[in-house]
Amino acid sequence: xxxxxxxxxxxxxxxxxxxxxxxxxxxxxxxxxxxxxxxxxxxxxxxxxxxxxxxxxxxxxxxxxxxxxxxxxxxxxxxxxxxxxxxxxxxxxxxxxxxxxxxxxxxxxxxxxxxxxxxxxxxxxxxxxxxxxxxxxxxxxxxxxxxxxxxxxxxxxxxxxxxxxxxxxxxxxxxxxxxxxxxxxxxxxxxxxxxxxxxxxxxxxxxxxxxxxxxxxxxxxxxxxxxxxxxxxxxxxxxxxxxxxxxxxxxxxxxxxxxxxxxxxxxxxxxxxxxxxxxxxxxxxxxxxxxxxxxxxxxxxxxxxxxxxxxxxxxxxxxxxxxxxxxxxxxxxxxxxxxxxxxxxxxxxxxxxxxxxxxxxxxxxxxxxxxxxxxxxxxxxxxxxxxxxxxxx
Amino acid sequence: xxxxxxxxxxxxxxxxxxxxxxxxxxxxxxxxxxxxxxxxxxxxxxxxxxxxxxxxxxxxxxxxxxxxxxxxxxxxxxxxxxxxxxxxxxxxxxxxxxxxxxxxxxxxxxxxxxxxxxxxxxxxxxxxxxxxxxxxxxxxxxxxxxxxxxxxxxxxxxxxxxxxxxxxxxxxxxxxxxxxxxxxxxxxxxxxxxxxxxxxxxxxxxxxxxxxxxxxxxxxxxxxxxxxxxxxxxxxxxxxxxxxxxxxxxxxxxxxxxxxxxxxxxxxxxxxxxxxxxxxxxxxxxxxxxxxxxxxxxxxxxxxxxxxxxxxxxxxxxxxxxxxxxxxxxxxxxxxxxxxxxxxxxxxxxxxxxxxxxxxxxxxxxxxxxxxxxxxxxxxxxxx
Numbered sequence: 001x002x003x004x005x006x007x008x009x010x011x012x013x014x015x016x017x018x019x020x021x022x023x024x025x026x027x028x029x030x031x032x033x034x035x036x037x038x039x040x041x042x043x044x045x046x047x048x049x050x051x052x053x054x055x056x057x058x059x060x061x062x063x064x065x066x067x068x069x070x071x072x073x074x075x076x077x078x079x080x081x082x083x084x085x086x087x088x089x090x091x092x093x094x095x096x097x098x099x100x101x102x103x104x105x106x107x108x109x110x111x112x113x114x115x116x117x118x119x120x121x122x123x124x125x126x127x128x129x130x131x132x133x134x135x136x137x138x139x140x141x142x143x144x145x146x147x148x149x150x151x152x153x154x155x156x157x158x159x160x161x162x163x164x165x166x167x168x169x170x171x172x173x174x175x176x177x178x179x180x181x182x183x184x185x186x187x188x189x190x191x192x193x194x195x196x197x198x199x200x201x202x203x204x205x206x207x208x209x210x211x212x213x214x215x216x217x218x219x220x221x222x223x224x225x226x227x228x229x230x231x232x233x234x235x236x237x238x239x240x241x242x243x244x245x246x247x248x249x250x251x252x253x254x255x256x257x258x259x260x261x262x263x264x265x266x267x268x269x270x271x272x273x274x275x276x277x278x279x280x281x282x283x284x285x286x287x288x289x290x291x292x293x294x295x296x297x298x299x300x301x302x303x304x305x306x307x308x309x310x311x312x313x314x315x316x317x318x319x320x321x322x323x324x325x326x327x328x329x330x331x332x333x334x335x336x337x338x339x340x341x342x343x344x345x346x347x348x349x350x351x352x353x354x355x356x357x358x359x360x361x362x363x364x365x366x367x368x369x370x371x372x373x374x375x376x377x378x379x380x381x382x383x384x385x386x387x388x389x390x391x392x393x
Numbered sequence: 394x395x396x397x398x399x400x401x402x403x404x405x406x407x408x409x410x411x412x413x414x415x416x417x418x419x420x421x422x423x424x425x426x427x428x429x430x431x432x433x434x435x436x437x438x439x440x441x442x443x444x445x446x447x448x449x450x451x452x453x454x455x456x457x458x459x460x461x462x463x464x465x466x467x468x469x470x471x472x473x474x475x476x477x478x479x480x481x482x483x484x485x486x487x488x489x490x491x492x493x494x495x496x497x498x499x500x501x502x503x504x505x506x507x508x509x510x511x512x513x514x515x516x517x518x519x520x521x522x523x524x525x526x527x528x529x530x531x532x533x534x535x536x537x538x539x540x541x542x543x544x545x546x547x548x549x550x551x552x553x554x555x556x557x558x559x560x561x562x563x564x565x566x567x568x569x570x571x572x573x574x575x576x577x578x579x580x581x582x583x584x585x586x587x588x589x590x591x592x593x594x595x596x597x598x599x600x601x602x603x604x605x606x607x608x609x610x611x612x613x614x615x616x617x618x619x620x621x622x623x624x625x626x627x628x629x630x631x632x633x634x635x636x637x638x639x640x641x642x643x644x645x646x647x648x649x650x651x652x653x654x655x656x657x658x659x660x661x662x663x664x665x666x667x668x669x670x671x672x673x674x675x676x677x678x679x680x681x682x683x684x685x686x687x688x689x690x691x692x693x694x695x696x697x698x699x700x701x702x703x704x705x706x707x708x709x710x711x712x713x714x715x716x717x718x719x720x721x722x723x724x725x726x727x728x729x730x731x732x733x734x735x736x737x738x739x740x741x742x743x744x745x746x747x748x749x750x751x752x753x754x755x756x757x758x759x760x761x762x763x764x765x766x767x768x769x770x771x772x773x774x775x776x777x
Contacts, residue, residue, distance in 0.1 A: 072422070074421070074422075080487070139503075140427075140452075141429060141432040148487075210755075211755070259755040259756075315485065316436065381428065383503060
């Protein structure tokens with residue numbers, strides 16, 4: 001048996017956890033995501049080298065999901081509904097402000113790394129939210145608002161991420177040129193690559209039948225091309241593909257790709273993504289203090305998000321608004337990728353400074369999907385349930 | 394069994410009108426049906442000035458109903474007001490609204506029954522048929538001054554059911570395919586045991602006896618269990634015409650109301666002889682013809698013992714009732730119907746033409762939704 005193969009001992013060690021997860025499934029209706037497989041690296045199933053080799057696949061998976069979130073960023077809804085403008089703005093502002101304050105004053109990070117922590121963790125996890133909704137086949141106001149909050153908070157966190165890049169450069173190197181040029185390059189480069197990807201996709205797909213398999217191939221191929229160029233130009237893949245999705249939706253005047261969905265197979269890519277993200281988390285650096293701090297961050301973040309949607313009022317009843325607040329709790333792959341992008345700037349300090357958001361993301365890998373699923377179930381918007389079995393909900 | 398008494402027939406103003414439209418709630422992302430009726434109703438900030446907006450059996454449907462009006466113009470104003478109110482609130486909830494008798498490509502198992510005892514009871518009683526009942530119709534109420542007039546008018550209007558089906562037909566697509574029908578909606582209705590024609594009853598007395606019989610046999614609990622094509626509605630003091638598909642536009646819905654009012658006036662004024670027993674023999678066949686072929690239907694005449702093109706009989710009918718329409722000040726609303734009879738494309742043909750142009754049904758629903766919402770949106774679409 002080779003070094004990379006799971007041993008009998010590993011299997012035995014893993015057994016109690018699988019039993020625990022089966023119990024969680026029963027209690028909290030955990031979705032069958034391999035999010036919970038966050039321990040492969042700790043069990044030695046995946047080596048660091050294998051992780052590095054798998055990174056392009058993770059980039060592709062995250063890119064496709066981010067493109068899907070970008071396509072769902074529906075700003076026209078905000079125009080028609082001021083209460084949503086209020087609640088999404090409150091979500092963004094409160095989440096950033098409270099997490100920043102927590103990291104600065106309670107954890108003791110420097111202002112730049114506290115801002116980085118806030119930028120990385122303020123948004124909901126698009127991949128978790130979209131896949132949970134897709135799996136539950138949920139439809140309704142709670143579902144739609146969870147998607148909107150997730151898409152807008154992702155966009156806001158990317159803006160914050162770009163600004164924080166400059167702040168980190170300024171604080172750690174005092175290179176003001178780098179502090180200005182790098183964020184600009186990240187945004188402009190992502191916009192350029194995303195623009196090229198969306199232009200290509202729309203123009204090629206235009207000559208093909210709508211909703212055809214050929215259009216799906218074109219969409220995926222253009223997305224992967226954008227992923228490749230983004231990696232080559234060293235601009236963040238998640239930002240590039242998110243912008244590509246936004247441009248695809250906003251420039252698609254003739255509805256060329258509006259109804260073309262990603263193939264069912266993108267679930268497989270998502271599984272790979274979750275495994276790689278889970279495996280890349282620095283479990284070996286875990287301490288009880290770090291764990292408590294991460295838990296504190298998640299609590300602060302939860303209060304900010306639930307408080308924002310509850311405070312903003314509007315036509316949706318308070319219990320349903322609170323369910324939206326629960327549904328937008330997941331924090332996962334995008335945060336981890338952003339944290340690594342930031343940490344890679346100054347590895348000697350960045351890695352330890354960003355342990356907090358990474359541990360927070362790790363904890364949320366376990367409970368995030370369950371919370372999102374719980375919110376959807378409680379809202380009565382899932383397809384499964386009493387009615388699906390022939391009863392009345 | 395919860396037996397609901399029939400109650401007295403409430404007299405209403407002669408030929409007063411009321412219109413109910415069942416509308417589709419669609420996702421603005423892909424224009425499939427979406428679930429949102431309960432939240433939409435819960436978020437309504439509306440004083441009821443044009444009538445009611447209420448739940449229907451599944452979460453993907455919403456019903457608007459006008460106030461009782463004496464004129465067709467009043468109905469048009471109410472429908473316009475209800476449409477605009479609904480549009481405003483749907484936009485706030487990011488939901489689209491659409492006309493048409495069926496949604497062209499939704500999957501019925503994905504439908505969810507609305508909360509409420511009545512809907513719960515229907516689902517328990519009819520099972521999956523209740524979800525398949527996610528079809529969308531227009532109901533037209535015509536006021537009657539007496540219960541006997543209501544029963545007579547119910548029978549008299551029964552003969553013209555094919556005309557209303559053909560003129561309103563807007564449901565050619567079901568489950569993503571062309572059904573070859575102009576109105577496929579009524580096939581979903583006909584699965585219910587108490588659908589079809591009103592039996593040949595000649596007076597209010599006979600009707601109450603027949604209804605008591607149905608209740609005694611355990612077949613019907615209340616008047617709402619009768620899914621007849623035309624039925625008396627004692628509570629409102631009206632006769633309710635229930636066979637129309639919801640048209641793609643408010644204007645077409647208004648024209649159908651004008652036809653109902655003018656025809657009812659003409660019938661009550663001229664009192665043509667009715668042979669309800671003979672009509673009963675051909676009613677289902679004629680209804681099928683109208684559903685399948687629309688205005689190209691061949692209608693069987695059980696008295697003359699022949700078949701006549703529906704288009705031909707409708708042209709004569711519209712001519713015959715024009716004087717009554719003039720008296721009721723609704724003649725202009727009959728013009729679109731005359732144009733349809735003269736050969737202009739109806740809603741079902743329009744839907745097919747759009748499908749042929751786009752090659753997909755998502756865009757068909759998107760354009761149909763814009764057509765219902767109003768001329769501004771249509772113009773915006775044209776200028777794109």
